[in-house]
Amino acid sequence: MSKEYRIFGTEMSPYSVKIRSYFRYKNIAHQWLQRFQNEEEYQKLTRLPLIPLVVAPDGKILQDTTPVIEEMEQIFPEPSVHPTDPTFAFLSALIEEYGDEWGMKLMFHHRWVSEADKLAGSHILAREILPYGDNGEVDEMAEKILVRMAERLILVGSNAETAPLLSGYLIRLLEILEPHLENRLYLFGDRPAFADFGLGPQVYEMALDPTAGAIIRSIKPNILQWALRMTAPRNDGPFEDWQSLEPTLEPLLADAGTHFLPWSTANAEAIAAEEETFSVELDGEAYTQLSQRYHARSLGDLRDRYAAAADNSALNQILADTGCLAYLH
Numbered sequence: 001m002s003k004e005y006r007i008f009g010t011e012m013s014p015y016s017v018k019i020r021s022y023f024r025y026k027n028i029a030h031q032w033l034q035r036f037q038n039e040e041e042y043q044k045l046t047r048l049p050l051i052p053l054v055v056a057p058d059g060k061i062l063q064d065t066t067p068v069i070e071e072m073e074q075i076f077p078e079p080s081v082h083p084t085d086p087t088f089a090f091l092s093a094l095i096e097e098y099g100d101e102w103g104m105k106l107m108f109h110h111r112w113v114s115e116a117d118k119l120a121g122s123h124i125l126a127r128e129i130l131p132y133g134d135n136g137e138v139d140e141m142a143e144k145i146l147v148r149m150a151e152r153l154i155l156v157g158s159n160a161e162t163a164p165l166l167s168g169y170l171i172r173l174l175e176i177l178e179p180h181l182e183n184r185l186y187l188f189g190d191r192p193a194f195a196d197f198g199l200g201p202q203v204y205e206m207a208l209d210p211t212a213g214a215i216i217r218s219i220k221p222n223i224l225q226w227a228l229r230m231t232a233p234r235n236d237g238p239f240e241d242w243q244s245l246e247p248t249l250e251p252l253l254a255d256a257g258t259h260f261l262p263w264s265t266a267n268a269e270a271i272a273a274e275e276e277t278f279s280v281e282l283d284g285e286a287y288t289q290l291s292q293r294y295h296a297r298s299l300g301d302l303r304d305r306y307a308a309a310a311d312n313s314a315l316n317q318i319l320a321d322t323g324c325l326a327y328l329h
């Protein structure tokens with residue numbers, strides 16, 4: 001039996017990169033296994049058809065990065081990814097969820113819509129699956145991948161109507177993040193928080209892709225450095241206080257209050273009402289997509305986390321000022 005944790009994932013999977021960054025940060029002994037090169041074992045062990053798959057030294061199977069990180073925090077508490085101040089601990093968890101669910105939507109849309117992105121993404125994945133295949137076999141595999149991704153695009157809400165909106169949301173996010181990362185290494189100071197593990201790897205994936213990567217690489221140097229730093233994060237200083245974070249962190253929370261949380265709430269309501277699609281007004285514009293089951297569950301988890309912190313007036317003030325509070329009950 002291995003004495004190390006084993007992580008099955010790929011460089012193209014933001015959640016795989018997220019869990020690997022976490023293990024690196026915590027200095028937890030692990031092996032990084034390219035999923036497609038270990039397909040038979042992956043299929044034998046996995047409980048969900050998803051990566052990353054983490055196998056603990058005792059053989060326990062761990063999947064779904066948010067609860068997996070929480071479980072690992074119990075076993076390897078130091079350095080904690082949760083700020084000790086409960087206000088920041090919740091805000092960080094909120095941004096982690098924003099990264100996982102909203103950041104992923106922005107990344108996925110831009111990776112699989114334009115011809116240049118589709119060509120690059122499908123061939124990188126195809127080559128990972130068939131490292132010794134000839135060009136014809138790789139092209140064929142890339143075509144199959146594109147068919148699958150086109151189906152997934154619809155599921156994450158990318159369509160002709162939402163495409164310009166999603167591009168606008170990405171530009172807005174990058175404009176918010178760039179000044180925030182000018183004078184600090186991570187989102188809450190000079191050490192990574194839970195928030196960084198949710199959002200950083202999504203932005204890292206964008207930085208790998210032609211369209212989003214060109215924007216990030218050419219005009220967003222602070223974001224690029226942070227995204228790369230998040231692949232091997234370090235504890236280089238303390239978390240900051242609200243006074244120093246507020247001017248540039250508040251817009252990120254307000255983005256969650258204006259776009260992500262109303263979207264996620266409308267999605268959860270549609271799932272509860274068993275509606276296949278939903279429409280929601282985000283910052284004055286109609287946004288329509290298929291309902292997504294997983295998000296309703298993770299929003300429920302975030303609301304449970306809020307319920308445990310709800311008697312905190314400093315937190316409630318920030319959440320009210322940024323338009324988040326109404327969506328957390």
Ligand SMILES: N[C@@H](CCC(=O)N[C@@H](CS)C(=O)NCC(=O)O)C(=O)O
Pocket residue numbers: 012013014015016049050051052063064065066
């Ligand atoms: N909530 C899950 C999401 C994992 C996920 O969606 N993984 C994607 C890759 S990034 C996946 O495995 N998709 C199915 C596939 O690639 O076959 C987590 O945090 O682990």
